Amino acid sequence: MSKKLWCVFDLASKGEQIEKLETESMDPDFWSDNRKAQAIMQQLNALREEVTTWQGVAAQLNDLLGLAQLLEEEPDAEMQAEVVASLVPIEEQIEKLQFDLMLSGEHDERDVILSIHAGSGGVDAQDWAEILLRMYLRWAEHHRFKTEVYDYSEGEEAGLKSTTVGITGRFAYGYLRSEAGTHRLIRLSPFDAAHRRHTSFAKVEVIPDIENAIEINIRPEDIEVDTYRATGAGGQHVNKTDSAVRMRHMPTGIVVTCQNERSQLQNREVALKLLKAKLYELEQKKHEEETARLKGEHVQADFGTQIRSVTVHPYSIVKDHRTNYETGNTEGYLSGDIDPFIHAYLQDQAGGVAALD
Known part of the structure; x- marks a missing residue:
């Protein structure tokens, strides 16, 4: 995953949004307006899912990078084929994440x-x-x-x-x-x-x-x-x-x-x-x-x-x-x-x- 793409996602900003919404959800009067509370919780869960997905992709790439470095030192054709095969679903997931990056309008996440x-x-x-x-x-x-x-x-x-x-x-x-x-x-x-x-x-x-x-x-x-x-x-x-x-x-x-x-x-x-x-x-x-x-x-x-x-x-x-x-x-x-x-x-x-x- 390119550093440029990761910067476009802006993990730090997403983390701040999650922290803000979590603080808001702990307010004693949070559920006094049920509709508003549900909308905020929906947004919070979506942000958590988004961040978790990006972090998961990064972790998978780091693991494969480690394997690739080992293969440089000790070549293994079978393991190399497994690493290459593992990249296919990750590339598909990254392509979808790139697509989702374009959905940043005010109401893009809504029904x-x-x-x-x-x-x-x-x-x-x-x-x-x-x-x-x-x-x-x-x-x-x-x-x-x-x-x-x-x-x-x-x-x-x-x-x-x-x-x-x-x-x-x-x-x-x-x-x-x-x-x-x-x-x-x-x-x-x-x-x-x-x-x-x-x-x-x-x-x-x-x-x-x-x-x-x-x-x-x-x-x-x-x-x-x-x-x-x-x-x-x-x-x-x-x-x-x-x-x-x-x-x-x-x-x-x-x-x-x-x-x-x-x-x-x-x-x-x-x-x-x-x-x-x-x-x-x-x-x-x-x-x-x-x-x-x-x-x-x-x-x-x-x-x-x-x-x-x-x-x-x-x-x-x-x-x-x-x-x-x-x-x-x-x-x-x-x-x-x-x-x-x-x-x-x-x-x-x-x-x-x-x-x-």
Whole structure:
């Protein structure tokens, strides 16, 4: 492991954070605010795990270095082969640690709320939105992240109009923030009798789940709540109930829905969480736009810019328009193999930190 990479990790700083949180957790009133306490303990455990992992890798490398020095003095072909073989899993672990170093944003460690909306393209766009949902669910499953579909609005003939999914796991938001934007699909339409080539669009929104981390005050009188019977794909997507909730924040016009839980109370709680996350995102966007305006920079009003295109006819290619990363393995990509695109985006944003040896 290079000294440069170890410095980027900054073990001393992590140790100070752990010490500070441990001191805070020993306060007699620590558990008086249960939500805040749980969030702090979650952060503390994650930091401990991170430091332990790095120290473990360093210890393994030091042991192998000792063996290598012995082999220089007394060569042993069989032992040398074992040392080389032992390096393979360590190199894989270091590669993952390098990847995680790029996830240093304010909310990168948090869970994520991901929404998909069918755009222009009619039935094809709704089918494309369904394909994207399946892709992200498979990606989450591969990473052993927990997923929960909060809301699912079926398409008229196929696919979906919109859906909102909660994905739980460390760095879930850090990974998936690269996916926010408009995604394009070019293919021979299965819904066109003439089997012509169609272009369809879907928008992906990615918001960190900040429910237990940031206080967002919402006045009860500013909320309008409707209940209705849930409709959806059923099965893996939505448990149909008679207590789905639609919540509207009147000052901003933001509307959220939840139809996944079995009781109206549970649906209200989830809807309120979604609303808090969207209000936080709105405030963040206003702040970024105002900062850019004061600096005289161009302000991007929304995630309207097309970020990635998937072409399956007349040739197969997936291309990210921000990083220019591309692959011809469209089947693997649509089956959830999106990590190379995430890695390319984070590396581009980090200015090359990922390329450290």
